[in-house]
């Protein structure tokens with residue numbers, strides 16, 4: 001949304017559904033087998049005994065934009081998350097499986113407010129800067145039932161990646177360059193998320209920084225396609241939530257972050273006046289993860305927007 005502004009008094013409403021699938025685990029760039037994961041030490045002192053095999057993250061995002069002046073557009077975005085993760089539980093020792101279980105969390109995530117400013121405009125060239133703040137409206141105390149290596153089924157606080165928010169106020173800067181012709185669009189962007197301070201449970205999610213570049217082609221006034229490349233670096237979690245202490249890789253703050261490169265493809269259809277639908281897919285080309293950590297498989301999103 002950082003690539004455009006609206007005229008003063010003009011509004012835009014959008015809804016975006018996004019699904020991200022993860023599966024398998026890596027340490028660095030190496031794929032890990034169950035047996036390899038089980039030899040890793042864990043935060044509770046022993047070795048890992050529970051292995052996550054798959055995660056599905058669904059996000060529903062509702063956004064509003066409003067043109068305030070010629071150079072400033074305001075934005076608000078509300079997020080709703082629906083996460084599920086599959087696991088295999090192993091015996092206290094060895095590699096014998098005792099069963100499988102699924103954990104789930106859902107609810108509102110963090111809320112973003114932002115100002116998008118036109119910093120430079122000259123013919124086809126434009127640079128926009130966005131200053132965004134993420135408010136900690138998402139829960140960081142989600143719980144669900146798990147299957148332990150002892151065969152018990154207690155309700156525990158879920159690992160960091162199943163929580164719905166960061167728990168901190170976060171800065172979300174963005175700098176976007178676009179070059180627009182009648183048929184073609186080219187763009188480049190830096191974006192980041194910087195977590196301010198420590199949350200109530202005693203940790204800070206890893207800051208991330210990303211750069212991306214894209215090219216788009218407009219076949220006619222209604223149909224366009226685009227392709228993108230993006231690279232992202234994310235730090236480990238700093239600190240620890242004392243209530244997240246299970247023999248599973250996702251409970252270890254060190255098993256977060258890394259470097260990723262993604263390739264994306266999308267198509268947009270302007271089907272009525274100012275109403276557009278857009279479908280996108282993204283797949284990883286390269287992942288160097290602070291592991292053991294689950295790998296990105298793919299993500300897709302479906303977006304509807306209307307200006308008025």
Ligand SMILES: [Cu+2]
Pocket residue numbers: 001004005006012065
């Ligand atoms: Cu807009």
